[in-house]
Amino acid sequence: MGRKKKEIAFLHALLVLSIGTLSVIMKRESKKDWLFAYFFNGITNIALDKLVTKNFITYPTRMLPKIFNIHILYDIVLYPTVTVIYNQMTNKNRLAAILYKVCFFKWKMVGLGIIRFSASA
Incomplete structure (x- = not known):
């Protein structure tokens, strides 16, 4: 399987997972609030x-x-899903816990980016 086909298969897997x-x-609970946050994002x-x-x-x-021309999967599905998960996890937390969790999410995304770019180089 070619590289382009593997990347497309990976995007399809991400779509199904999301x-x-x-x-x-x-x-x-608060489904209306989460839907608003999702669509606004x-x-x-x-x-x-x-x-x-x-x-x-x-x-x-x-x-x-x-x-x-945009990355429709990331813009409409992946990033809003991660945002809603983050908001649900930090909904009732104090500032210190919120900052800890944002670092948790941020470093995972940075790590995936580094893996992606190093694999393409």
């Missing part, structure tokens, strides 16, 4: 990503490349 995760996290991601992809970057592998 949709499964969404079905679990949206069953919690997705809409702002699209707006910012359109600006960034127009002027600064391109995504070599993305879903629906003939339709979108």
